[in-house]
Amino acid sequence: MNFFASAIIFFLFFLNGNLSFAQKTNNGAIYSGVSWFDDRGEIVRAHGANILKDNGRYYLFGEAHSDTSNAFAGFNCYSSQDLYTWKFESVALPVQLSSKLGANRVGERVKVMRCPETGEYIMFLHADTLTYKDQFVDYATSKNITGPYTFQGALLFNGNPIHKWDMGTFQDTDGLGYVLTHGGDIYKLSDDYKSVVEAVNKNMTSGFEAPTLFRKDSIYYFIGSHLSSWERNDNYYFTATSLKGPWISRGLVAPENKLTWDCQSTFVLPIQGSKETTYLFMGDRWSYPKQASAATYVWQPLSVDGFSISMPNYQDAWSIDTVTGVVSTAKAGDKTIENTDKKFVTFSGKWKHVKYNSFSVYSSYEKDASCSVKFKGTRIGFYALSGSEGGYASVVLRNSLGKTVASCLVDMYCKYSFPSLKFISPILPKDNYNLVVSVTGERGNWTDKKKIIYGSTGYFIPIGNFIIKN
Ligand code: GAL
Numbered sequence: 001m002n003f004f005a006s007a008i009i010f011f012l013f014f015l016n017g018n019l020s021f022a023q024k025t026n027n028g029a030i031y032s033g034v035s036w037f038d039d040r041g042e043i044v045r046a047h048g049a050n051i052l053k054d055n056g057r058y059y060l061f062g063e064a065h066s067d068t069s070n071a072f073a074g075f076n077c078y079s080s081q082d083l084y085t086w087k088f089e090s091v092a093l094p095v096q097l098s099s100k101l102g103a104n105r106v107g108e109r110v111k112v113m114r115c116p117e118t119g120e121y122i123m124f125l126h127a128d129t130l131t132y133k134d135q136f137v138d139y140a141t142s143k144n145i146t147g148p149y150t151f152q153g154a155l156l157f158n159g160n161p162i163h164k165w166d167m168g169t170f171q172d173t174d175g176l177g178y179v180l181t182h183g184g185d186i187y188k189l190s191d192d193y194k195s196v197v198e199a200v201n202k203n204m205t206s207g208f209e210a211p212t213l214f215r216k217d218s219i220y221y222f223i224g225s226h227l228s229s230w231e232r233n234d235n236y237y238f239t240a241t242s243l244k245g246p247w248i249s250r251g252l253v254a255p256e257n258k259l260t261w262d263c264q265s266t267f268v269l270p271i272q273g274s275k276e277t278t279y280l281f282m283g284d285r286w287s288y289p290k291q292a293s294a295a296t297y298v299w300q301p302l303s304v305d306g307f308s309i310s311m312p313n314y315q316d317a318w319s320i321d322t323v324t325g326v327v328s329t330a331k332a333g334d335k336t337i338e339n340t341d342k343k344f345v346t347f348s349g350k351w352k353h354v355k356y357n358s359f360s361v362y363s364s365y366e367k368d369a370s371c372s373v374k375f376k377g378t379r380i381g382f383y384a385l386s387g388s389e390g391g392y393a394s395v396v397l398r399n400s401l402g403k404t405v406a407s408c409l410v411d412m413y414c415k416y417s418f419p420s421l422k423f424i425s426p427i428l429p430k431d432n433y434n435l436v437v438s439v440t441g442e443r444g445n446w447t448d449k450k451k452i453i454y455g456s457t458g459y460f461i462p463i464g465n466f467i468i469k470n
Pocket residue numbers: 048108109166209210227228229230264
């Protein structure tokens with residue numbers, strides 16, 4: 001083989017085998033309950049997040065997490081034009097040497113706002129011990145949106161720190177900034193956003209974690225969750241026409257017992273388009289202990305009508321035109337491959353075929369039992385039936401050269417039976433791919449501060465049908 005032929009073959013190998021993600025990673029829609037992959041092909045790690053629009057681009061900040069402990073692992077920053085495809089920008093705030101946000105502390109619920117007075121970016125966060133016994137609302141600052149942010153320590157009110165855990169932020173239309181804490185407290189920030197000048201709302205309710213506030217016209221909507229650690233619950237909300245209240249309790253955000261479509265609120269982003277404003281509800285589907293590889297996002301369009309907000313249906317995939325603000329339904333794939341189709345799907349180990357309503361499921365809890373799908377196309381996804389006995393599945397997608405192009409863990413746990421999309425690959429170069437889903441024999445469960453046990457009681461991996469894109 002001459003030099004040119006080998007160079008071309010090497011180049012093709014390089015392109016197909018190694019650079020699948022060097023092209024612009026395209027996710028094509030907003031997906032909930034699945035891992036997202038960034039421009040590097042890595043799982044997007046941004047929990048307890050918020051989004052800040054700056055110079056026409058969306059910046060997502062969130063907790064990085066690890067699969068081994070709950071210790072602070074840094075806050076990541078990603079950016080996007082369309083809210084589908086995320087470019088990794090930076091570890092905006094890495095693990096600090098300072099004891100308040102060092103490797104043996106908790107760092108959560110990062111929120112960034114741009115201070116209109118100074119033009120600085122101010123990051124707010126909750127810092128704590130691993131046992132949640134030394135809580136502070138802290139802040140960090142940066143001249144650039146992507147950081148690096150300089151950790152400044154406690155946010156002070158009359159010279160005193162705020163000893164609260166779950167927190168959020170809200171910027172009003174007049175540019176004033178607010179910090180929210182669990183219980184529904186609202187603190188007004190100084191003009192430079194670096195201290196608190198007024199406690200605007202106090203002791204609204206008990207609990208009310210993951211506080212999230214947004215405004216439409218003259219109404220403020222204040223969403224929060226009950227206290228159930230990483231377990232999801234029915235999030236609820238209040239409304240008011242002034243941040244000082246009175247706040248009126250208005251009920252649940254999603255249908256009862258759906259546990260806010262199995263997530264916990266973190267932020268609502270108004271997307272103001274030329275035709276309409278869409279309210280993007282952002283939530284976390286936690287997955288302790290594998291938060292880095294298996295926790296996902298539930299992002300749904302929130303319907304806002306007078307004093308009432310709702311998310312009546314769960315949408316696996318939907319589209320938003322960020323220019324017009326118009327929402328439409330999205331199709332994940334072109335073709336369904338039934339899990340019974342032996343031409344494409346092979347099972348190894350012990351699997352049981354069951355039907356849940358009309359949902360066809362192959363289920364196994366035998367460690368290392370696996371299911372493999374061979375297909376030609378540009379994308380694959382699958383549905384599964386999450387339930388109270390769901391375990392972790394390992395998912396690996398390889399291209400025709402045997403190179404792994406996407407991998408993650410999929411958590412099949414949900415307190416109720418929930419058929420939904422559980423994996424979708426990014427759109428990749430057309431190739432022959434092999435997807436392998438295996439039973440890990442592990443499950444997500446944990447105890448809270450009172451030693452109450454939460455999470456899954458089994459290791460089941462119940463796989464539904466597959467979808468592919470040609
Ligand atoms: C949740 C809270 C999370 C985290 C977790 C720890 O309720 O919203 O941010 O603190 O508890 O158990």
